[in-house]
Amino acid sequence: ELKVEQNPLFLSMQEGKNYTIYCNYSTTSDRLYWYRQDPGKSLESLFVLLSNGAVKQEGRLMASLDTKARLSTLHITAAVHDLSATYFCAVASLNTNAGKSTFGDGTTLTVKP
Amino acid sequence: DTEVTQTPKHLVMGMTNKKSLKCEQHMGHRAMYWYKQKAKKPPELMFVYSYEKLSINESVPSRFSPECPNSSLLNLHLHALQPEDSALYLCASSLGPYNEQFFGPGTRLTVL
Numbered sequence: 001e002l003k004v005e006q007n008p009l010f011l012s013m014q015e016g017k018n019y020t021i022y023c024n025y026s027t028t029s030d031r032l033y034w035y036r037q038d039p040g041k042s043l044e045s046l047f048v049l050l051s052n053g054a055v056k057q058e059g060r061l062m063a064s065l066d067t068k069a070r071l072s073t074l075h076i077t078a079a080v081h082d083l084s085a086t087y088f089c090a091v092a093s094l095n096t097n098a099g100k101s102t103f104g105d106g107t108t109l110t111v112k113p
Numbered sequence: 114d115t116e117v118t119q120t121p122k123h124l125v126m127g128m129t130n131k132k133s134l135k136c137e138q139h140m141g142h143r144a145m146y147w148y149k150q151k152a153k154k155p156p157e158l159m160f161v162y163s164y165e166k167l168s169i170n171e172s173v174p175s176r177f178s179p180e181c182p183n184s185s186l187l188n189l190h191l192h193a194l195q196p197e198d199s200a201l202y203l204c205a206s207s208l209g210p211y212n213e214q215f216f217g218p219g220t221r222l223t224v225l
Contacts, residue, residue, distance in 0.1 A: 035216075043216040100158060
């Protein structure tokens, strides 16, 4: 059974600082997704990572994938208050039921002035 | 049209009621999903339709009944729900079953 572990689960950071959220998964994966969820809202797709060494950047967020280590990171650069949200990673594998992504428990990020 | 729409936004129902949630997309996506999300938890997959056929049922109780009338529309029929079924119900769609999923705004369901 595919397990996905995110850490930390809660992150409080000051504006302007850098930090990294980690997503570990237990079995071979073909694709990894990062989503953002604001309180009371739905999920917004941030990144799709398909291959080892993939790196994608959007604004202050950069995601990377190391399939050998079964690890993805979401790096936050010079945090701003608008980045406060819950971030989920989700992992899918072609070996599992088509369409099933397993989600991590989420990292709730609070950026303080 | 590049979004997934869901109706209603909010729904309050009694345990004896029958209601339906509706989800629609016009992006040509061939996979559609229902998720249930409790507060401060990740989404839990309920059902997946792939090319209008039910491909995954995550052992969901029969009081939840999905329906995919066509490739653009997904319904979730609700009957005899329990208070613990109160949650945010999210619909998503993707080009195919292994592609990036796009989520609708959700229906916040309260069962009294």
